[in-house]
Amino acid sequence: MKNIAGLDFIKIVVHWLLIIVTVLYLVTGFGITEFRIVETFTFGLLTKSLAFRLHDNLLIPFVILLILHILANILLRRCKVAT
């Protein structure tokens, strides 16, 4: 039962992290191609070069979180079926 609670917690954390990373990935993507709009909306904080750096560095965390998100769901279902 403790295992399932732990898995549930991991699933929720991964779920929210994945949402944050996905949104950031999209915003930084727009920060590259639509830099004039994004720079204006972020008051000049997200510049094109910063968007490039973030976008490049977010790819690996995004893929890892996506895999964890899928695995956590599968594991949780198996555990629930077993109990």
Add this chain to the structure above:
Amino acid sequence: MKKVIANIIVLSVVLPLILTTINSCGVSEMNEPSELEPVEIREYEGTKLSSVDDFRENSIEGPQYVDVESYQLKLTGLIENPRNYTYEEVINEHQHYKKVITLDCVEGWSVTILWEGVLVRDMLDKSGLLPDAMVVIFHAQDGYTTSLPVDYIIDNDIIMAYKMNDITLPTERGFPFQLVAESKWGYKWIRWITEIELSDDINYRGYWESRGYSNTADLDGSFLE
């Protein structure tokens, strides 16, 4: 019966008149050739070319509309004879060159275009480079700037294009002139050029270069510093 005959007579007179008029109009138009809209070429000596519409608009202030009548290209800085050129003077006073070159944008897209223009080197030679001149700084209508080493400009026959795919540069593509910075990332391919400045400031950084982009901008390296 009389009416029918009268109608036939009228028709037989009027119809040939109409036909003759139409025909003569056609002949007069054929004698005076009309100018057709130039069409871009999509293949050159076996190389497939991209279209002028394949570019993505990513300029800092949007497309610039340059009035060719009042346009002046300034050649300033460390040169013996600073000069202002008109659009016609740039084109008529220099040898023209053509070359197929691919522009690679940092955003991930690329276009292969037949560029036609004048060599920047020819313009610099004409104005007399001073020995201290190390960097060529290009200024554009929208305030965009970029720089390249003098040696790179001279050694690589760098073109300042006024035509692409055999048509005059469209406004969105940088009319009147776009630099064809071969083997450099797209942000060195400055459009709407208004000034070429010779400088000894080797630390000069252009618009994107001062915002974290590489100043060398070599295609085989990263564009981020």
